[in-house]
Amino acid sequence: MVKKMTIPGMGEMPDPEAIFESWWPIIIGVTIGVLYAFRQYMRGARCLSDTKLDGKVAIVTGAGSGIGKYTAKDLASRGAKVYLACHTAEQAEEVVKSIKETHKKADIVGLVCDLADFKSIEDFASSFRKKEETLDLLVHNAGIMMCPLALTEDKFESQFQVNYLGKLVCFALTNLALSRKEPGIAVNCALPGIVNTKIYRHLPFQKNAFLAISFFPILCMLMKAVEDGAQTALYCALTEHAGKVSGRIFKECAEFEIDESVKDVELQEKLFTQSLKWIEKKEFGKES
Template identity: 35%
Template sequence: MSSFKYFFEHLYIAYLILSELLLYLFQRLLNQAKCESKRRLDGNVVVVTGSTSGIGKMCALLLADRGAKVIMACRNLKEANAAADEIRNKVPKAQVCVMHLDLTSLKSVESFARSLIEQEDTVDILINNAGCLIKGDKKTEDGFEIHFGVNYLGSFLLSLLLLSKLKQSSNGKIINVSSEAHKITCAYPGDMVFNRNSKSYLEAYGISKLAQILFTRELAKRFSEVNAYAMHPGLVATNISRDLKQNSTLQSFFEKYLMRDCIEGSQTILHCILDECANKESGFYYRSVHNVYSCF
C-alpha cells in the first residue's frame, strides 16, 4: 500500500509541476502575471519573514522601493544584514530594519512580536513568507513536525500576536505564502502534527500549506478589519529546498529555462498588497496575480 501511495503521490506532483510550467510559459508568452499597480506605500510598515534571500528578499526590495518601511524578520542575522545592505545599495532611500525571528521556536516568535510592538507605532502588512522543505523526521524546539511548526504554527502565532496592530491600520493585510502542494494532501487527525509517522516530507510540506489556507479562511471570517490572502508564487528558483540532495545539472536547467525568477515570483504578493480589487477581497487563494478560488 505504501509503494502504491508513493507512486500516485509523485505522479500527482509531476502533474502539478507540468501544469505550473505550462501556465508559466503561456503567461511569459503573453507577458502576463505582473502586478500593474503603481501605488506607493509611504508610511506603511511591512514585516517580511524569511527575507535573507529568494522571494522574501525581493519583496523587501520592491516594497522598500515603493516607500514602505520594511522589517526583515530572519533567523540568520549575518545573512539578513548583508541582504539589507544590498537593498540599501540598490534603493538609497530604503527604510529596512533587520530583526531576529526563528520560526522553529515559539519563544522566539513571542520575543520578536513583543519587540516589534514596542518599536513600531503601527504594523500595516505581514507577509508570512518563511518556510522550509526538509527530508528526515525533524522537529521544532517545541516538538512539532518541522514543516507544520515552521511553515504554519510559527506564522499562525506571529499573525495572532500582531493582529491588534494590524487591525489599527487602514491598510491591514496578512499574506500567507502557500503552495499548490496543498493539493497533494487531505484532512488529518490533530496528533499527526507531532510526528510525521508514514507521511513523506512532501506530504508533510503539503499539510503545512493546506493549514495556511485554512488559517487564511478563518482570518477572513473572524476579522473584517484585516484582509487575509493565501497565495502560490509559482515554481520559483529559491533555496527553500537547499536541504534536499538534488541533481545540480537538472536543477540548473530548470532554474534557467523553466522556473520563475524572484521578481516574477513576487508579483502575486505585490498584487495582493497593491491592487484595488484585491483590497476589496479577503479570504481568497491567489495564483499568477488572480484569485483562483475563495478559501471558504
C-alpha cells in the first residue's frame, strides 16, 4: 500500500520519502542512465565545424539514402551547390524534394549515377561537366555489402565494381586524380563506423521479418544512426584538415594510424596500373 501524506489545501498526496523505501526506482533510474550514456557513447564523435561553403561545388555519391543523403543535406545547408549522384532518376527526384522541404534555398541537383555501370558513370560525369567547370568536393559514399554473387554489365563482380572500380571511374571522368598523382588534390578516407543503413539489407536476419523485428532494438542501441555515421566525412570536408592533408584515414573525427603495408609505394603502383587496365584508361583523368 502506497504511503500518503496530507498537504494543506491539496489533500492526500503520495509520500515522496516512501519512494526510497524500495530499491526499484533507484535500479530503474540507474539502468536508464547507464543505457542513455552507453547510447551516447556509441553515437561517436561529432563534427562541430560551422564552416560555410558558399560558392563551392560538391558531388555526393550514394546520396539517395542513408549517410549520403544526410551528408548532401548538410553540405547544401552550408551554402554549397550539391550534385546528388543517385541510383535511379526516381530516387534522385525524391531526395531533391525531401531536402527542399527542410532547406528551401538549398542548391541541389539530382543526377543518375549507377556505380555498377561504367556507362552510367560516364553519362553522369558528362552531365556534370556541362554544368560545372570545377569541383571542390567529392564525397564517395555509395557502397554495397554481402550482396548475392552477380556480374555487372561490365563483367566485374558487383561489389568489387561498386565499391572500388566505379569510384575510380568517377574520379577519372570528373578530371580529378589521387593526390600523389596530381598535386593540390587532397584525398582522404573516412570510416563511418557501423551505421544502421540499407547497406545491411542482404544480411540473413534482414530477410526474415521476425528476426528483423527481434534484432531491431539491439541494432538501434549498438549501431550508429545515419546522422552519426556522416560525422567523420563532414569532419574531413569542413575542418582545418580540408584540402591540407592527404592520404590519411580518419575515424571518429580524428586521424587513424594507417597500416604499414598500405604505405608500400611499389604495391600502390602495381594496384594503380592494374586498375587503369580494368577501367580501360591509359592515363588517369583522361577520356581514354
